[in-house]
Amino acid sequence: MTKIREPLTYERTLTTIAQVIGWDRCAAICGVKSVEAVRRWSDPDCETEIRLIDAERLDRAFLDHGGDHAPFHRLHGLRLDLAGREAPDLCLAGLAGSSAKETGEAIAAIIAAASCSDIRTTRRARKEIQDALDTLKTALAAIERRETGEGK
Template identity: 35%
Template sequence: MTKVRIPGTWSAAVTVISEKLGVRRAAHAAGVGDRTIYKWSDPDMATTPTLAQAAALDRAYVAAGGTSMPLLECYGRMVDPAAAELAACSRALVGDIAGLAKEAGEAVSYSLQASQPGASRMAVLRAMQETQEAAQSIGSLSRRLGAIFRRSAEQRPMMQGNR
């Protein structure tokens, strides 16, 4: 059975990277053995990469076509608790959802215009710009939801029991 990894944690970030790169390539990028990648991706282990190793893994992930830097995002949330508190605000979540709806609608609208016969390069460029803005809105919404999830987990006592 696969262990559940909470999004935004070190183990989840390493798992995302190793799934994209493969364990062997991830280990090579970080300058460690395969077993170390498995340990870093295990939510029951307390071990994590160094900053230099995390940077190397994020760079390799982006070079392989990854669209984010999972370990950098994890580190950023960890070192700025004030930002995490602000990000967890439910009213801000509603704003993010509204922003995503707006950006997605514009991306669809401009993409439909760009799909028409004889569409200008400018129309295609505008569609590309709008889809990029929609993608950024999805990232903002995802980060906000992660902050809310972590905040709610911190406010509830952890259940202890057998694994």
């Protein structure tokens, strides 16, 4: 049976990278003698964890293998953002509505920017995308707080 690796965890991020570059490559990059040692870093029930320098090395390898982002870097930044984000409204239905509205506006602005090179149109698209991301991150922070009991 496959273990569940929760979203927004280092264990899941490592697994994502290993699916692209392979567990044996991960071990070689991190200077670990056995693949099993690296696999333990991806086990949520194991107390050993990946070192920051190894996460950076794996991010670079992921990018070198055609990845479009640095997975550990993205995860780390997002987790820090969520930790400091105010999420006073724990009404997930209200946050879902706000997220749908902002995301819809962002999609409409992206479509407009795709057919127009006017600087105002692209500026509006960037603004709408940022608004959508902010709303979605607030919703994610509310879910995290609810799950940890901070918002109850």
